[in-house]
Amino acid sequence: MKQQLENLLRSTLxxxxxxxxxxxxxxxxxxxxxxxxxxxxxxxxxxALLLARQSGKKPRELAQEIVAALxxxxxxxxxxxxxxxxxxxFLSASTYHDELNSVLAAGKKYGCSDTxxxxxxxxxxxxxxxxxPLHVGHGRNAAIGDTLARLLEATGWNVTREFYYNDAGxxxxxxxxxxxxxxxxxxPGDSGWPEDGYRGEYIADVARAFMQRExxxxxxxxxxxxxxxxxxxxxxxxxxxxxxHEQDLDLKAFRVHFDVYFLESSLYTDGKVxxxxxxxxxxxxxxxxxxxxxxxxxxxxxxKNRVMRKSDGTYTYFVPDVAYHRSKxxxxxxxxxxxxxxxxxxxxxxxxxxxxxxxxxxxxxYPEYVLYQMVTVMRGGEEVKLSKRAGSYVTLRDLIDEVGxxxxxxxxxxxxxxxxxxFDIDLALSQTNENPVYYIQYAHARIASVFRQLGEKGLxxxxxxxxxxxxxxxxxxxxxxxxxISRFPEIVDAAARTLDPHLVAQYLRELANSFHTYYDAHTFxxxxxxxxxxxxxxxxxxxxxxxxxxxxxxxxxxxxx
RNA sequence: GCGCCUGUAGCUCAGGUGGACAGAGCACCGGCCUUCUAAGCCGGCGGUCGCAGGUUCGAAUCCUGCCAGGCGCGCCA
Numbered sequence: 001m002k003q004q005l006e007n008l009l010r011s012t013l014x015x016x017x018x019x020x021x022x023x024x025x026x027x028x029x030x031x032x033x034x035x036x037x038x039x040x041x042x043x044x045x046x047x048a049l050l051l052a053r054q055s056g057k058k059p060r061e062l063a064q065e066i067v068a069a070l071x072x073x074x075x076x077x078x079x080x081x082x083x084x085x086x087x088x089x090f091l092s093a094s095t096y097h098d099e100l101n102s103v104l105a106a107g108k109k110y111g112c113s114d115t116x117x118x119x120x121x122x123x124x125x126x127x128x129x130x131x132x133p134l135h136v137g138h139g140r141n142a143a144i145g146d147t148l149a150r151l152l153e154a155t156g157w158n159v160t161r162e163f164y165y166n167d168a169g170x171x172x173x174x175x176x177x178x179x180x181x182x183x184x185x186x187x188p189g190d191s192g193w194p195e196d197g198y199r200g201e202y203i204a205d206v207a208r209a210f211m212q213r214e215x216x217x218x219x220x221x222x223x224x225x226x227x228x229x230x231x232x233x234x235x236x237x238x239x240x241x242x243x244x245h246e247q248d249l250d251l252k253a254f255r256v257h258f259d260v261y262f263l264e265s266s267l268y269t270d271g272k273v274x275x276x277x278x279x280x281x282x283x284x285x286x287x288x289x290x291x292x293x294x295x296x297x298x299x300x301x302x303x304k305n306r307v308m309r310k311s312d313g314t315y316t317y318f319v320p321d322v323a324y325h326r327s328k329x330x331x332x333x334x335x336x337x338x339x340x341x342x343x344x345x346x347x348x349x350x351x352x353x354x355x356x357x358x359x360x361x362x363x364x365x366y367p368e369y370v371l372y373q374m375v376t377v378m379r380g381g382e383e384v385k386l387s388k389r390a391g392s393y394v395t396l397r398d399l400i401d402e403v404g405x406x407x408x409x410x411x412x413x414x415x416x417x418x419x420x421x422x423f424d425i426d427l428a429l430s431q432t433n434e435n436p437v438y439y440i441q442y443a444h445a446r447i448a449s450v451f452r453q454l455g456e457k458g459l460x461x462x463x464x465x466x467x468x469x470x471x472x473x474x475x476x477x478x479x480x481x482x483x484x485i486s487r488f489p490e491i492v493d494a495a496a497r498t499l500d501p502h503l504v505a506q507y508l509r510e511l512a513n514s515f516h517t518y519y520d521a522h523t524f525x526x527x528x529x530x531x532x533x534x535x536x537x538x539x540x541x542x543x544x545x546x547x548x549x550x551x552x553x554x555x556x557x558x559x560x561x
Numbered sequence: 562g563c564g565c566c567u568g569u570a571g572c573u574c575a576g577g578u579g580g581a582c583a584g585a586g587c588a589c590c591g592g593c594c595u596u597c598u599a600a601g602c603c604g605g606c607g608g609u610c611g612c613a614g615g616u617u618c619g620a621a622u623c624c625u626g627c628c629a630g631g632c633g634c635g636c637c638a
Contacts, residue, residue, distance in 0.1 A: 030577090033577075033580085034577075035581090036576095036580095036581085036584090037581075037582085040581070044580090044581085046579090046580065049580080049618075049619090052618085053618095059618080082581075083580085083581045084580085084581080084618065084619075085618090086580080086581070129638085166638080169638070170637075170638065171638065290636080291636085292636050294636095303563080303564070303634085304634090307635090307636045308636095309636085310636040311636060312636075314636090316635095316636070316637085316638090317637080317638050341632090342565075342566065342631090342632060342633085343632055343633060344632095344633085345564085345565055345566085345632080345633065346564080346565085346632095346633050346634060347633095348565095349564095371565080371566080373566065373567080373631075373632080374631070374632070414574085415573090415574065415575085416574095416575085418566060418567070419566085419567070419574080420566085420567075420630095420631065420632095422573080424573095435600095436586075438600055439586090439600070439601085441600090442598085442600050442601075443601095445598075445600095446597080446598065446601085447597095449597065449598060450597050450598095451597095452597090453597050453598095454597080457597090490577080491577085494577055495577095498577085498578085500577090502575085503575095503577075506574095506575060506576095506585090509575095509585080509586085510585085513585085516601055516602065517601095517602065517603090519597080519601075519602085520593090520599095520601065520602040520603085521602080521603095523596070523597065524597060525596095525597055560598080561598075561600070
């Protein structure tokens with residue numbers, strides 16, 4: 001709807017540009033915006049204000065000329081010039097009626113677009129090391145990443161969900177030692193317990209399963225515990241598989257799936273790390289100093305140069321990071337998006353610099369990052385410290401068990417990722433339910449109930465009759481609801497474009513509010529069949545948009561509550 | 562010391578890339594169930610948009626400088 005009006009305005013302006021503004025350059029970006037105040041119409045443009053100076057005309061005069069140049073359109077009922085020189089557009093009733101028809105015709109597809117034109121995007125998220133169950137920070141990561149993946153799919157991108165993890169290295173060695181210690185009957189704090197060992201109870205569970213020779217399956221392979229407490233390598237293999245398996249169960253409960261699990265170790269075994277180093281050296285951006293090999297990342301915007309190969313001959317983590325993102329490019333992701341905790345923001349510049357130093361034609365902004373701030377968890381009025389190494393933290397599983405997947409997902413997505421998030425367990429546990437997800441779901445359940453009641457009264461909704469009777473929807477509440485519905489495609493577009501999934505959560509609350517208000521003010525199942533069918537059409541369209549929006553968030557749309 | 566993020570109502574937060582009088586939920590006060598689920602609706606209370614400058618027709622939004630909080634700044638991962 002907005003797009004149609006935008007096109008109308010833009011083409012008119014382009015056609016008349018020379019005459020009106022003495023320039024052919026229109027301002028970039030959208031010209032139209034939704035008005036905040038309905039007395040200002042449905043949409044407004046400030047082009048006359050923007051272009052007044054260079055055209056040498058007063059804003060209101062220019063606005064007059066623009067309005068005069070606009071061709072008549074069935075979209076627009078009337079225009080007015082207001083304030084310093086805004087042009088306000090009042091859309092025709094039929095425009096909104098057409099939109100309701102579009103909602104029902106498009107169904108699940110309403111709100112979708114082909115903006116991405118089928119281009120490939122790899123979205124990497126969670127990417128937790130298999131050293132323990134997922135914590136709430138991973139939950140925020142998963143909620144953001146999965147919702148963005150759904151948004152990008154809805155806007156026409158070819159999306160691959162990817163999970164990257166390290167199955168070797170220091171942390172995994174520490175994991176193996178911890179499991180081994182547990183298998184020997186040691187507890188954290190006992191003499192002989194490994195320094196910085198993982199202290200969580202889950203380590204004991206893994207040790208028990210290993211000693212009892214249980215099988216565990218993860219990422220398509222099955223590992224059986226050997227029961228040999230001296231075989232650290234076997235313990236390592238088993239522990240990684242066991243924890244990957246546990247994480248997969250957590251993710252499944254959170255309704256998150258991945259298409260690709262990428263192992264850091266494969267970068268070494270496939271020679272990708274060596275290859276990346278060779279490329280960087282070959283392009284002349286490296287140097288040796290103090291027995292180490294350095295990359296001149298400062299040539300590409302980093303604030304200091306980085307060591308690639310330490311003087312002991314091993315690589316820093318930075319190298320496989322570059323090799324990994326290079327592999328994304330090589331695997332055909334035209335766009336790569338990584339969801340990352342803000343505490344890792346220091347690595348962004350150097351990874352991008354590393355990719356630039358390859359001189360491989362990779363865009364400067366590759367990969368793009370969505371950084372989210374910390375999640376702190378409150379319980380009993382005190383902060384619960386998140387620490388994977390200490391083994392004491394609130395897991396994603398805790399959250400799902402306590403407040404449910406729907407509420408957990410909504411909570412973790414509902415505010416912009418730049419803000420820190422306080423997850424109050426007690427509040428989420430309390431029965432007072434100030435949780436907005438129920439408010440939205442309740443709107444959906446109420447609509448389902450309306451249609452059930454209709455059937456129980458021996459009536460049926462005649463959609464065709466509703467369609468021709470839409471002119472009867474003249475109540476302010478009905479107008480407001482139609483406007484709200486018509487905003488959905490713009491919300492989806494904006495959320496996908498700016499990678500801000502919380503916009504969807506916020507919008508759904510507004511839509512639910514608009515519906516609840518309408519519900520309380522008017523009866524849908526009335527004697528007048530034409531009015532009834534028209535109102536039910538509006539209600540059915542509302543239900544569809546609620547479903548589509550909730551689906552983007554991965555939240556269920558219950559038929560009853 | 563340097564970099565990134567944040568600062569909006571008592572509390573938790575929105576504010577669509579500069580617009581027309583700053584919004585919502587919770588909390589508090591007062592109304593609404595013989596009619597489609599009251600997990601709802603309506604009304605009221607409540608704000609120098611951290612502070613000070615600047616840019617312009619116009620700033621919560623952009624720029625500069627301060628103040629406060631969070632997170633990072635290893636030949637750790």
